[in-house]
Amino acid sequence: MNLDARYQTELVELLEPATLLIVWTDGHESLYSHRDLRESCECASCVDEWTRQPLLDPDSIPESLRCVAVEATGRYGLNLKFSDGHATGIWSLERLRKSCPCPECLESSA
Ligand SMILES: [Zn+2]
Numbered sequence: 001m002n003l004d005a006r007y008q009t010e011l012v013e014l015l016e017p018a019t020l021l022i023v024w025t026d027g028h029e030s031l032y033s034h035r036d037l038r039e040s041c042e043c044a045s046c047v048d049e050w051t052r053q054p055l056l057d058p059d060s061i062p063e064s065l066r067c068v069a070v071e072a073t074g075r076y077g078l079n080l081k082f083s084d085g086h087a088t089g090i091w092s093l094e095r096l097r098k099s100c101p102c103p104e105c106l107e108s109s110a
């Protein structure tokens with residue numbers, strides 16, 4: 001499999017206030033809010049595996065939510081642990097890159 005530089009990370013860092021920084025191998029930088037990441041979790045307890053219906057009520061996420069740890073899982077994903085105890089979600093690097101919220105990416109995906 002050919003590894004695409006867009007979907008590989010150079011640096012992953014938790015920043016304040018409640019931000020996750022990813023620097024990609026192609027030099028692009030993405031900043032995600034911890035809350036947006038938590039809300040986009042697709043694990044079996046947040047999204048129904050069969051119907052893809054969201055099971056997570058965004059209102060149940062505490063205001064003070066923080067991502068407290070981030071770990072690489074294999075070469076293609078990140079496991080994020082949150083202050084609300086949620087730690088089962090895996091975000092694929094491809095999905096993260098495609099959902100980069102910077103103006104440049106929003107424009108090119110529009
Ligand atoms: Zn989840």
Ligand SMILES: [Zn+2]
Pocket residue numbers: 028029030100101102103104105106
């Ligand atoms: Zn971007």
